[in-house]
Amino acid sequence: LQGELGELVDLPATTTDGQRIRLLANTGLLADISPGIANGAEGVGLYRTEMPFMISETFPSEDDQEAIYRQVLSAYHGKPVYMRILDIGGDKPLPYFPIEEENPALGWRGIRFCLDNSSLLMTQIRAMLRAAGDAYDLRILLPMVGNTWEIDSFRSLLSDAIQQLSDEGFAIRRPPMGIMVEVPSAISMLSTWASRLDFISIGSNDLSQYLLALDRNNPRVAAAYDHLHPAVLRELARIAEHARQNELALSLCGEMASDPAAVIVLAGLGIRTLSMSASKIPRIKWLLRSISARDAEQLAEKALAMEHAFSIRDFLQAELRTRG
Ligand code: PEP
Ligand code: MG
Numbered sequence: 001l002q003g004e005l006g007e008l009v010d011l012p013a014t015t016t017d018g019q020r021i022r023l024l025a026n027t028g029l030l031a032d033i034s035p036g037i038a039n040g041a042e043g044v045g046l047y048r049t050e051m052p053f054m055i056s057e058t059f060p061s062e063d064d065q066e067a068i069y070r071q072v073l074s075a076y077h078g079k080p081v082y083m084r085i086l087d088i089g090g091d092k093p094l095p096y097f098p099i100e101e102e103n104p105a106l107g108w109r110g111i112r113f114c115l116d117n118s119s120l121l122m123t124q125i126r127a128m129l130r131a132a133g134d135a136y137d138l139r140i141l142l143p144m145v146g147n148t149w150e151i152d153s154f155r156s157l158l159s160d161a162i163q164q165l166s167d168e169g170f171a172i173r174r175p176p177m178g179i180m181v182e183v184p185s186a187i188s189m190l191s192t193w194a195s196r197l198d199f200i201s202i203g204s205n206d207l208s209q210y211l212l213a214l215d216r217n218n219p220r221v222a223a224a225y226d227h228l229h230p231a232v233l234r235e236l237a238r239i240a241e242h243a244r245q246n247e248l249a250l251s252l253c254g255e256m257a258s259d260p261a262a263v264i265v266l267a268g269l270g271i272r273t274l275s276m277s278a279s280k281i282p283r284i285k286w287l288l289r290s291i292s293a294r295d296a297e298q299l300a301e302k303a304l305a306m307e308h309a310f311s312i313r314d315f316l317q318a319e320l321r322t323r324g
Contacts, residue, residue, distance in 0.1 A: 005282035009040040013285040019293040023285055024275040033075045036278040043079035045275020046253040047072055050092050058096050065127035073136035080137045083128055087143035089113050110144025115153050125161040129172045138175040146183035151196050181239055182206035194246035204254030208232050226309035227256045233265055233304050240269045260287050261316035268300025290323050
């Protein structure tokens with residue numbers, strides 16, 4: 001199979017009935033760049049900027065960040081790179097900025113942390129804009145958004161950064177911006193927010209954790225965590241519907257994107273951009289090239305009507321077996 005998968009690198013992920021699905025890479029480390037390209041990633045769907053922050057000894061300067069971001073953007077020249085602003089807190093601690101909280105999953109993390117530290121955020125935005133200049137396809141992604149004002153505050157900082165850099169003589173463009181859909185309250189707000197956003201990307205890891213109120217890193221309850229829980233799938237269907245109605249570009253960048261059983265459902269719900277760790281791309285591409293979007297739609301409909309995560313998984317696994 002390995003050799004066979006290797007031959008797929010230059011082929012598109014197109015279903016047997018002609019639906020094109022874009023497969024992008026999740027990265028955070030410069031070391032991921034060449035495996036991404038080698039596996040045929042069509043861009044970076046999630047660049048986790050906390051990684052360069054985590055391996056640094058202190059908050060990296062604007063120039064340091066710019067240099068790192070530019071390496072990613074230039075490696076993917078002509079392709080989109082979705083850079084997420086710093087998403088620390090929760091399960092992503094920064095060694096030089098400890099946050100002590102009783103309930104970190106519900107605490108000071110993602111955009112909440114960034115907006116409370118606006119000079120740090122401003123430095124990061126400026127570094128991203130400078131790295132992209134007017135040459136690269138930068139898109140900015142906001143983590144853990146749950147409130148309208150978070151989007152508005154970010155947009156206003158983005159405008160300030162653009163103004164500053166233009167005044168300083170930099171040639172820059174205003175990048176498209178969007179949010180991670182991972183805090184459940186975001187789902188009901190999508191129509192309200194649509195005019196402010198250029199795209200949305202489902203963070204299925206956090207979204208499942210918050211919908212199920214289950215910490216998958218806690219061994220006592222991890223067995224009950226399954227992103228194929230019917231409630232998760234039904235919420236994904238709602239998100240896809242909101243995206244369609246509001247003409248919002250939709251992608252998914254959590255672990256589900258690399259779970260073959262889940263990918264059948266995602267394709268069936270009409271999700272046409274998936275981002276995953278690069279090594280998973282060939283296998284998912286192979287699967288998508290073996291299935292029709294129409295079959296996926298019917299399978300998704302059946303899965304959504306089921307009562308248990310395990311029955312959904314069994315059902316989809318059986319389907320995968322029939323496809324080898
Ligand atoms: C997610 O929550 O699904 C996601 C992609 O982001 P992270 O895993 O970095 O929290
Ligand atoms: Mg997340």
